[in-house]
Amino acid sequence: MELKKKITIGILAHVDAGKTTCIESMLYKSHTIKKAGRVDHRDSALDYDGQERERKITIYAKQTRFAWKENEIFVIDTPGHIDFSTEMERSLQVLDAAILLINAQDGVQSHTETIWNCLQRYKIPTWVFVNKMDISFQSRQDLMADLERRLSANCIDMEEEGREEKLAMVNDELLTHYTEDGTLPLSLLQEALCRREWFPVYFGSALKHEGIEALLDSITTYTLETSYPKEFGARVFKINEEGIAFIKMTGGTLSPKEVVEGEKIDQIRAYQGEKYTLVQQASAGDIVGLKGAPSLRIGQGLGFENDQKESLLNACLEYELLLPEGVDAVTIWPFCEKLAKSDPGLELAYHERSKTISLSLMGEVQKEVLQRRIEEGTGIRVGFTQGKVLFKETIASQSYGVGHFEPLRHYAEVHVVLDPLPAGSGIQIVNENKIENLSLGWQQQILNALRYAHKGVLTGAPVTDIKIRFIAAKGNLKHTSAQDFAQAARRAVRHALRKTKSVLLEPYADFEIRTPTTSLSRVLYELDQNKAEFAIGDSDEEMSVITGKGAVRLFMNFQSSLYAISKGRGRFTMRSIAYAPSPEQESLVEQAGYDPDADLRHPTGSVFCAQGSGYFVPWDEVEEHMHLHPLETHNETTYRSVRFKVGDEEARRVFEMQSGRNQKEKQVQPKKKVKADLSFEEVKIEPRKPTCLIVDGYNMIYSWASLKELARVDYDSARERLLDAISNYQGYKDIEAYVVFDAYRRKESVGRNAHRGKMNIVFTKYGQTADAYIEKLVHDLKKKYTLIVATSDGLIQNSILAQGATRLSARELESRVMRTNQIAFEHLK
Structure with a gap:
């Protein structure tokens, strides 16, 4: 059977409106399930997470599908609690239509209006389903009046007599048809609904399956059929x-x-x-x-799709994780990164100076859920500091930046232009590369690097509302990798930020306050003291409603003050959060005490190379050293490339450093002088094979200065210390590793393997030497990996070198391992 339509709908609502029950009823009515589950019975199809069933709320967006009268319906169940609003908003970008659920007992709530604003921003056609009518004390007429007043005057009860007259008033075209021939063409109703000119309203009870069929019939009838392109x-x-x-x-x-x-x-x-x-x-x-x-x-x-716009609902409070005594942040960092992958709204960050991890959260419930997830994933019970406001930064004017990364055996240069964007635009990446022979592969690597979460230069806060235009770059055949471009691209953005005037943005919240009328004057005074903009809304003799806008940092403890003023009867609700320039930028920047030039994780300067070694150039001198220089000709920007040549002596010294020769060999003069032209040309990078390190275990133990003394006293401890060191090294470098121990003299040895992550531990069998095993291993792995063999045994050197592997002496490996492990300890990454 050919399907008429594919429709993706989202169920959205204030918490406890009955979203999950509504989906259960849809699945039951479509014969997808035989029995509808219930949230309170903890057997619903979509709330299968442990914490969701315990708390009886939806925490994570989930999806299901069913067929309804020859139409395929995809349903996304979104969280209703305000703490998980970002999870809800991320689902909106893929919806064809939305169902906004209203709890008939409560009517339109403040969070309902927040959801409505999100639907308006993403221009999503919306149906309203008023649920729990079987237990509501409010009449149908009262609820409709609430919808028309707080959401839209064009909310239309589709089961009310006289609805045709209301539909005819939606727009002039419908009115013309209705007055001339008494009809309302379906195509015109579909188009008007798609433009959000009217909103169908249905009443019922999802628990009793009342009103669900009419709602689904309406969605399949009034939804426009989407025409999709053939391009992916x-x-x-x-x-x-x-x-x-x-x-x-x-x-x-x-x-x-x-x-x-x-x-x-x-x-x-x-x-x-x-x-x-x-x-x-x-x-x-x-x-x-x-x-x-x-x-x-x-x-x-x-x-062909562009990246999503910046979210309307963002966490604006930042917390630091409090770890138990003796637990280092490095222990839980990998798990936190995993969490941030599934929820980018956490804004996860590691702070070098304080050795702490910070993240952004919406509220107490999200904090409790996250605390539980970390404990289940790592076994560590974390706490949180007092929340502080999360600032953002943008720029006031256009700025040009260049990033250069050229330590020995690395090379990349990237040029960008930053343009300010309107508030709420987020970060936009545009490819305007001017270098004709820069390969598409390299361009894509640079664009990926520019999507990095860049930090501002005022307080180190994330940057936003900026267009990053990639305009030029340069690489080298032998010495350029994707990571080199990432380094250069990030330095280019920071360089551009450092050159222009930055603007500090702080979060402002739209709020609603409900307070006893007797406390109204005192509440207004407190709002005035907190520099808020406000207005008095619907009020009566008993309760008053105030709506307004104010800086979040000034309202951190307002709820406590309101409780005191109103004797526990007042309620303060934050709605949407929006960032705007702070009027107190100077004092806030001074209070932050951030030095952009001292931030080693986000450098503003670049690295160049001379005499065989890299050297750092501060941001205000970078343009004097860059290798690509813009030339303005005929109103178009072109680039000239600076070619560098080095003398014979310098070339010889660089080649010797790369070949690993010792000091005695360096004293022997070559028969011919080599003239090297180390000019840099843009070429396409071939994919690199992953690296695999093969280590002769016993050879290392008796060669490493840090192990050989210990081996004489406690051989097993020396072996374990070697394995720990190699394991840390390969984990930091993200490579495969084999550590081979020679057991050929032990008759009881039948050979065995063990694993620690990507490290393979091998004990050879009786009669098999480590050398023989390594030679065979090199032969088996050479097509799959770039091989490095660590040994000081000269007998196997010729064999492994002939097969294309690189040899590393025991002393060189010890130096690399100790240095890398020290860097990992100090910088985590």
Whole structure:
């Protein structure tokens, strides 16, 4: 049977409005499930997370699907609690329509209005379903009046007599048809609903399955059929803890083993709640999960799609994790990064000076949920400091920046232009490269690096509302990698920020206050003291309503003050958060005490190379050293490349350093002088094989200065210390490693292997030497890896070198391991 439409709908509501129960009723009515579950019975299809069932709330957005009268419906269940609003908002970008649930007992709540504003911003056609009518004390007429007053006058009760007259008044075209021939063409109603000119309203009880069929019939009738392009396009709206990226297909098709954003897709999954089935092809309109694309991120546009706009609902309070005594931040950092991958709104950051981890949260419930997740994932019970306001930064005018990264055996240079954008625009990345022979592969690597979370130069806060235009770059055939471009690109942005005037942004909250009228004058005085803008809304003799806007940092403890003033009866509710320039920028920047030039993790200067070694150039001198120089000709910017030559002596010294020769060899003069032209040309980088380190274990133990004394006293301890050191080294470098121990003289040895992460520990069997095992291992792995063999045994050197492996002496490996482990300890990353 051919489907008429594919429709993706989202269920949105204030907490406890009955979203999950509504979806259960839809699944039951469509015969997808035989029995509808209940939240209070903890057996609903979508609330399968442990904390969700305990708290009886939706925490994570989930998806399911069902067929309704030859239409395929994809449903996304979103969190209703205000602390998880960012999770809700991320789902909006993939919706064709939304169902806004209203609890008939409460009517429109403040958070309901926040959701309504989000739907308006994303221009999503919206149906209103008033739930729990079976237990409501409010009449249908009262609820409709509340909807018309607080949401839209064009909310129309679709089961009321006279609805045709109201529909005819939606726009002039509908009115003309109705007055001339008494009809309301379906196509015109669909188009008007798509433009959010009217909003169908239905009443019922999801628990008793009342009103659900009429709601689904209305959605399938009044939703416009989407015409999708043949070109591939998709949006990423969720990534779970398993690394599955959930996408909405907006064009073309996608099959397993196809490459998306440089990564091959392993599986395509169609989810039904917690369960899924594998599909061989996803087509436009589908909601699917992708396995095998770890670099995808939430909000990313794939194919022809652009990245998502900056969220309207963001956490504006930053907290630091409090760790138990004896627990270092490095212990939980990997798990925190995993959490940040599935929830980028956490704004995870590691602070070098204080050795602490900070993150952004919306409120107390989210804090409790996160605390529990960390404890379940790491076994560590964390706490949180008192929250502080999270600032942002932007720029006042256009700025040009260059980043150069050229320590020995590395090379990259990137040029960018930053332009200010209107408030709420977020970060936009544009490719305006002017270098014709810069490969597409390199350009993509640079664009990926520019999506990094850049820090401002006033307080080190995240930057926003900036367009980053990539205009030029340069690389080298032998010495340029993706990481080199990442270094240069980030330095270019920081250089541009350092050159221009930055603006400090602070969060302002729209708020609503309900207070006894007897306390009104005192509350107004407190608002005036906190420099808020406000107005008195609907009030009566008993309660008054105040709406307004104020700086979040001045309202941190306002709820406590309100409780005292109103004798516990007042309620303060923050709605949407928006950033605006701070009038107290100078004092706030001084209070932060941030030095952008001393921030080693986000440098403003660049690294150049001379006489075989790299040297640092501060930001205000970088343009004097850069290798690409813009030339203005005929109103177009072109670039000239500076070519560098070095003398014979310098070339010889550099080559000797790269070849690993010792001091005695350096004293022997070559028969011929070599003239080297180390000019830099843009070329395409071939994909590199992963690195694998193979270590002769016993050779290291008896050669390392840090181990050989210990080996004489406690051989087992020396071996464990070697394994720990190698394990830390390979983990930091993200490489494979084999540590081979010679057991050929032990008759009881049958050979055995063990694993520690990506480190393989091998004990050879009786009669097999470590040398023989390593030679065979090099032969087996040489096509898959770039091999480095660490040994001071000269007998196997010729064999491994002939097979293309690189040899490293025991002393050189010890030096690298100790130096790298020290860096890892000091910098974490």
